Amino acid sequence: MALRGGVYSCDGPSHAPAVEGFMINAWRYGDDARRDDAAAWVVRLEAGDLGDAEAVTFDAWLSATPENAVAFDAALSVSHAYAAAGDEVSRNLSDRRVAPRIDRRRAVVGFGAMAAAAALAVVAVPQFAGPDTDSYITAKGQHRTVQLADGSTIDLNGGTRLTVNFARDGRHVNLAEGQAVFDVAHDARRPFLVAVGDRTVRVVGTQFDVRRLGGKLSVTVARGAVEVRPVAGVSGKAYRLHPGQRLDHVEGAVLTRVAQAEPAEVLGWRSGRMVYRQQPLSDVIDDLNQQFTTQIRIEDPELAATPISGVLVMDDQASVIRRLALLVPITAVRSGAGLALRRDTASVR
Amino acid sequence: MSAVTDPETPAPTDPLLEIYLERRANLVRFFAARSGSRIIAEDLAQELYVKLATRDQTITAENPIALIYRIATNVMLDRARGEARATARDAAWRRVAHASMGGEDVAEDIPADEAVASRQRLRQLVEAAGDLPPQMQRAFRLHKLEGRSHAETAQVMGLSVKSVEKHISAALKALTARLGR
Numbered sequence: 001m002a003l004r005g006g007v008y009s010c011d012g013p014s015h016a017p018a019v020e021g022f023m024i025n026a027w028r029y030g031d032d033a034r035r036d037d038a039a040a041w042v043v044r045l046e047a048g049d050l051g052d053a054e055a056v057t058f059d060a061w062l063s064a065t066p067e068n069a070v071a072f073d074a075a076l077s078v079s080h081a082y083a084a085a086g087d088e089v090s091r092n093l094s095d096r097r098v099a100p101r102i103d104r105r106r107a108v109v110g111f112g113a114m115a116a117a118a119a120l121a122v123v124a125v126p127q128f129a130g131p132d133t134d135s136y137i138t139a140k141g142q143h144r145t146v147q148l149a150d151g152s153t154i155d156l157n158g159g160t161r162l163t164v165n166f167a168r169d170g171r172h173v174n175l176a177e178g179q180a181v182f183d184v185a186h187d188a189r190r191p192f193l194v195a196v197g198d199r200t201v202r203v204v205g206t207q208f209d210v211r212r213l214g215g216k217l218s219v220t221v222a223r224g225a226v227e228v229r230p231v232a233g234v235s236g237k238a239y240r241l242h243p244g245q246r247l248d249h250v251e252g253a254v255l256t257r258v259a260q261a262e263p264a265e266v267l268g269w270r271s272g273r274m275v276y277r278q279q280p281l282s283d284v285i286d287d288l289n290q291q292f293t294t295q296i297r298i299e300d301p302e303l304a305a306t307p308i309s310g311v312l313v314m315d316d317q318a319s320v321i322r323r324l325a326l327l328v329p330i331t332a333v334r335s336g337a338g339l340a341l342r343r344d345t346a347s348v349r
Numbered sequence: 350m351s352a353v354t355d356p357e358t359p360a361p362t363d364p365l366l367e368i369y370l371e372r373r374a375n376l377v378r379f380f381a382a383r384s385g386s387r388i389i390a391e392d393l394a395q396e397l398y399v400k401l402a403t404r405d406q407t408i409t410a411e412n413p414i415a416l417i418y419r420i421a422t423n424v425m426l427d428r429a430r431g432e433a434r435a436t437a438r439d440a441a442w443r444r445v446a447h448a449s450m451g452g453e454d455v456a457e458d459i460p461a462d463e464a465v466a467s468r469q470r471l472r473q474l475v476e477a478a479g480d481l482p483p484q485m486q487r488a489f490r491l492h493k494l495e496g497r498s499h500a501e502t503a504q505v506m507g508l509s510v511k512s513v514e515k516h517i518s519a520a521l522k523a524l525t526a527r528l529g530r
Binding site: 035036038039040041042043044045046047049050052053055056058059062063069072073074075076077078079080081082083085086087088089090092093141142143144145269270271272313314315316319 | 372374375378379381382383385386387412414415418419422425470471472474475478479480482483484486487489490493494495496498499506507508512514515516517518519521522524525526528529
């Protein structure tokens with residue numbers, strides 16, 4: 001009872017009086033640091049024997065408050081569940097990543113339903129974004145894989161917003177901001193169209209990466225072919241891109257640049273590995289700002305333009321900055337809620 | 350040490366056993382994490398009691414709690430590992446499949462529903478793990494799902510053991526927050 005009172009006091013009176021209710025509430029409103037500790041202790045204990053001092057600390061932490069024991073039990077149950085189902089979970093994760101299954105029949109059914117709904121939408125709600133439009137948003141640092149009704153998949157990088165609308169004439173995606181890899185199921189009758197700023201990417205069946213960050217667009221093709229053309233009313237040339245080609249464009253500009261690129265490298269962000277070849281430091285920072293919530297700024301334009309070549313593993317921000325400092329003499333200082341990157345004058349090379 | 354004892358029950362005269370009884374729940378948790386099974390943990394806690402009760406009383410320690418945990422560690426090691434681990438895995442899975450998930454008790458299903466429930470549970474596990482950030486997911490997968498040690502995981506990923514530990518515990522925290530809901 002004392003425990004229940006303690007847990008509920010975080011949230012005032014609860015509407016879930018059952019025992020399960022208190023467990024759930026303990027988690028939802030529990031102390032974040034407590035969860036950190038609970039997970040860390042489970043991981044520590046599973047890794048190997050404790051020394052005397054650690055054992056005493058562990059025992060003291062568990063005894064400190066009943067909520068600690070509850071948090072520990074919750075983390076341990078989840079850990080046990082994964083340990084017991086390790087092989088199966090691992091196999092399913094591989095399927096999910098590598099081979100998005102395409103269920104032909106379901107795709108057709110999905111199409112029919114969508115088309116009917118779209119037709120209805122035109123009659124009932126003649127607005128651009130009808131009820132068939134799905135929005136997908138990721139927070140900074142969050143990755144998400146979305147499987148569409150037609151069997152296509154979209155991997156969203158952090159800080160990405162996009163909408164998906166399946167209509168009779170085509171599959172429409174609007175990438176408002178961020179970066180995504182599209183693995184598109186073949187459907188000759190319904191082209192897959194990605195609107196990105198003042199360009200449209202048109203595809204029939206392929207894998208490609210699209211990004212839009214701060215008015216800079218880029219499209220890289222891994223398989224198949226895509227066509228990138230200006231949206232109606234905007235001047236500029238249309239390009240057909242083949243595997244290994246990358247298109248860069250600044251919104252509002254007429255010019256567009258097409259260069260060779262290694263798709264595996266461009267798509268590497270999905271596995272937390274970024275590859276740079278003579279790209280300005282500012283590009284690297286844009287990527288970091290997508291991966292981590294603490295935002296980094298560079299005020300020195302000369303430093304921002306410094307070309308970077310190398311592979312960065314995106315594990316935690318401090319480590320990434322440390323590794324980046326091996327490529328270019330920089331130092332990060334706290335600045336408001338974020339970080340400011342400066343030239344490290346101490347390490348002149 | 351001078352705890353008030355109930356005359357009805359024979360109180361342990363050994364201070365170490367007193368501490369053991371006070372901390373029994375903690376020790377079961379310790380064994381559950383070390384052995385990978387709550388069922389085995391109960392056995393081990395029982396074994397520890399026997400060991401403490403029959404120990405050489407001349408052995409003393411500055412910190413009795415540290416001593417109990419040290420003996421607990423020996424009890425763990427005494428158990429034949431290979432077989433115990435395999436059983437632990439099976440037992441743990443059967444148990445979590447319809448007993449407890451993230452501390453939330455789930456009613457026992459009738460056998461016909463059990464397959465559906467465990468498929469659902471598997472899907473939840475896969476989805477939750479799949480939504481982890483890539484590095485965290487990879488570390489968790491290499492270690493927890495594929496059974497590599499922290500050091501091996503660190504080597505595969507080209508990271509320090511410390512970063513791997515951080516990834517794995519952040520992953521467990523995130524998964525617990527999601528699945529315990």
